[in-house]
Amino acid sequence: MISNLAKPLIILLFLISNSHASEVSFHGKFVQGGIIIGHSSLVEKVFFDGQELQISNDGNFIFGFGRNHKQSSIIKLKFPNKTETYNVDIKKSDYKIEKIDGLPSKMVTPGPELYERIKNDRVLIGQALKEDYQSEKFTNKFIWPSNGRISGVFGSQRILNGIKKNPHGGLDIAAPTGTPIKAIADGKVLMAEKGLYYTGNIVIIGHGYKLKSMYIHMEDINVSKGDKVSQGDVIGTIGMTGRATGPHLHMNIYWNRIKINPELLLEM
Ligand SMILES: [Zn+2]
The missing domain is CATH 2.60.40 (Immunoglobulin-like)
Known part of the structure; x- marks a missing residue:
């Protein structure tokens, strides 16, 4: 037996x-x-x-x-x-329909005088996303960037002031202006710029192997392009710069320039 x-x-x-x-x-x-x-x-x-x-x-x-x-x-x-x-x-995800009203109309449908500025912003972000940083720390557990209420989720179909827009590409965490934002993993700062039209003050960190995190609508920025950061370092604070109706952090996660669901990475 x-x-x-x-x-x-x-x-x-x-x-x-x-x-x-x-x-x-x-x-x-x-x-x-x-x-x-x-x-x-x-x-x-x-x-x-x-x-x-x-x-x-x-x-x-x-x-x-x-x-x-x-x-x-x-x-x-x-x-x-x-x-x-x-x-x-690959399992299909169900996405929400999210309506946001009360945005200034120039933020939803910007006038031609803003096209050049918006185009330049897009080029700057595109250049940062093309860069990479060699690190093998992506196998470590990621941490949440801020404490707060989840006010927007990945993939929602957005209707801004009644106009259908691109789907929401990231995760929104609402918290008071000045709340610290931490780097979710070790990495290198690929972009740290203030005053972009839609994103406001923005930081992009490369974590290696084409994985990147982007933090937008920030109030303060504590890092500069080229800085190496460790997981948990405070890179800046939550704000409402750019297209935002209230103070919150919008975070995107990119793999190979494809936006993925930040919550799925943070919960791994
Ligand atoms: Zn958002």
Whole structure:
């Protein structure tokens, strides 16, 4: 008769002999807006929907799914002696419809005199998002940037003063002006600028492996472009600069310039 104690041992031996089950692990949710951290100590190359991913020295890699990501993805892993292909389902997310009224009309439909300024802002942000920073700390747990009430969630369809706009790309945390904002992970400041039209005062931090966090509508900014920051460093404070109806932090998370759901990263 096999005792209860012996059973787990049998399962363990099975896992070791079945290399398929022990060579790769995925952490995160396969859902629209989700982010996945993969690990394999033996993998030589990883492809996500045909795109080769960077693999850290420890065998970690990262990828994510945008708001409207298709319903499946292909992950291909190349090992020294074989190639494995996973066809994974990406769960559909339900998004809210969010109506915001009372915004100054020039913030919803800016006049032509503002086009140049808005275009320049977009170029500045685009340049910062193209940069990257080499760090392997993305496998550490992320922390929330501020304490406050969640006043806006990722992906909502926004109707501003009755006009249908782009979906909400980030997470809003409402708190009084002056509330500290912390870096969610170690990284390097890729942008720290004041006075942009929509975003107001803005900071972008690169965390490595194409993962970035963006903090907007800030009151004060405590960092400068090029600064290295540690997780928990106060990079500035909550405000309502740019297009905002009240003091709050809007945070975007980007992987490979795709906006992902910040809450899914923070809850990993
Ligand atoms: Zn927002």
